[in-house]
Amino acid sequence: MDFDIETNEKGNLSIGGTDAMELAKRYGTPLYVIDEEKIRNNYKRVYSAFSTHYKDIKIFYACKANTNLAVMRVLEQEGSGIDAVSPGEIYTALLAGFEPEGIIYTGNNVTDKELKFAAESGVIINLDSFSALHRLTRICDPNEIKISFRINPKVGAGHHEHCITGGELSKFGIMEEEAVEIYQRAVDMGYNIAGIHTHIGSGILDPEPFMLAVETLMDVAGRIHQEGNIDLEFIDFGGGLGIPYTPQEKKLDIQNFAKEITDLYKNKLNEYDLGKPTMCIEPGRYIVGDASILLTKVNTIKQSYRKFAGIDAGFNTLLRPSMYGSYHHIVVANKPDAENTQTIDIAGNICESGDLFARDRPMPEIKEGDLLAIFNAGAYAFSMSSQYNSRPKAMEVLVNNGESEVVRERETFADVLTNQNVPVRLLK
Numbered sequence: 001m002d003f004d005i006e007t008n009e010k011g012n013l014s015i016g017g018t019d020a021m022e023l024a025k026r027y028g029t030p031l032y033v034i035d036e037e038k039i040r041n042n043y044k045r046v047y048s049a050f051s052t053h054y055k056d057i058k059i060f061y062a063c064k065a066n067t068n069l070a071v072m073r074v075l076e077q078e079g080s081g082i083d084a085v086s087p088g089e090i091y092t093a094l095l096a097g098f099e100p101e102g103i104i105y106t107g108n109n110v111t112d113k114e115l116k117f118a119a120e121s122g123v124i125i126n127l128d129s130f131s132a133l134h135r136l137t138r139i140c141d142p143n144e145i146k147i148s149f150r151i152n153p154k155v156g157a158g159h160h161e162h163c164i165t166g167g168e169l170s171k172f173g174i175m176e177e178e179a180v181e182i183y184q185r186a187v188d189m190g191y192n193i194a195g196i197h198t199h200i201g202s203g204i205l206d207p208e209p210f211m212l213a214v215e216t217l218m219d220v221a222g223r224i225h226q227e228g229n230i231d232l233e234f235i236d237f238g239g240g241l242g243i244p245y246t247p248q249e250k251k252l253d254i255q256n257f258a259k260e261i262t263d264l265y266k267n268k269l270n271e272y273d274l275g276k277p278t279m280c281i282e283p284g285r286y287i288v289g290d291a292s293i294l295l296t297k298v299n300t301i302k303q304s305y306r307k308f309a310g311i312d313a314g315f316n317t318l319l320r321p322s323m324y325g326s327y328h329h330i331v332v333a334n335k336p337d338a339e340n341t342q343t344i345d346i347a348g349n350i351c352e353s354g355d356l357f358a359r360d361r362p363m364p365e366i367k368e369g370d371l372l373a374i375f376n377a378g379a380y381a382f383s384m385s386s387q388y389n390s391r392p393k394a395m396e397v398l399v400n401n402g403e404s405e406v407v408r409e410r411e412t413f414a415d416v417l418t419n420q421n422v423p424v425r426l427l428k
């Protein structure tokens, strides 16, 4: 297995030096436990892998993976920038202490109001259509804004069809053959061109499609420079770096991956005489994915036509298994090393048949009251959670050096009802 399951002297699951059993007793469940050190180490590993080969590296953490303010503070301290995809994410990033110039806004199908918000915030605006370019020009002074364009390099990859964001079926980006035209148009309109961008998908463990996208983007950058006479301050390859979820999957060899990309990058810079632009990447999952564990209690064992363990979390808490069919490794928190003795379905508490965390999963004996730990719940986990079935959202704690701190309170029914109005005529 290519991810760590740590136990303490009591034989219980340990997270950031804390005992999972004690955390559940203290804070209740479902509970997201975020390991601060893991986030810091993940950031440092990816930064050092790339910066060893090319000094001018910038990481824009893709905060859609996990927008918890404490997580964002940790990454700001580490020196990260932010990839934001909405005004809400820009707002959150500014609140978390990121400087506007360290935030790149990559919207999709954006409104004029959103563009105005981004322009007024002073962030880099990464556009992905001619329409957005023209609308931005109507609402702001091009001189005052730094822009880049998201290019669709006609290659995509990802752990699920829904996570592939490049290629001819994708709604994202400017097709590479239109790239020179849109850059020239932007220069004619008076914009400061900051860079060029692509993002081909999420959950990539095979470097090959990523390398292809790097190659294509560099060729496009070369054409923009040579045909359009445009200098680029940065070249951004987006995110997508995967992590192992199943016991069979292997970790990405980040050292090798970084070396291959930076070698290709440097060759292409020379080939097209592009100077030394900042190389950017936008990892989300790689930074936070394995840093959180979701703790949830078994409330029902149902042994009839099938065997089910029913838990106090559902797809409202962690959507990935229902949405993508994603595997998340699950252990029993007071015996994480126990041998599997059965196969069982692990089902959530939402009134939908699709609310399953695992089907026919080999597991040790499980009884009512047991605490389960769902691994790799740091990316696209809480940030995709909802209040479906009028269930308040889970609590989040940050753990570090054996200490835990609440970084998001558990919601209450009042939160579920927030912002609702009942017209007076309907009141009883």
Ligand SMILES: Cc1ncc(COP(=O)(O)O)c(C=O)c1O
Residues within 6 Å of the ligand: 062, 064, 065, 083, 106, 199, 201, 202, 203, 204, 238, 239, 240, 241, 282, 283, 284, 285, 286, 379
């Ligand atoms: C523009 C952009 N950059 C970066 C990312 C981060 O992807 P990942 O979490 O797979 O690294 C995404 C995710 O969808 C994205 O849309």
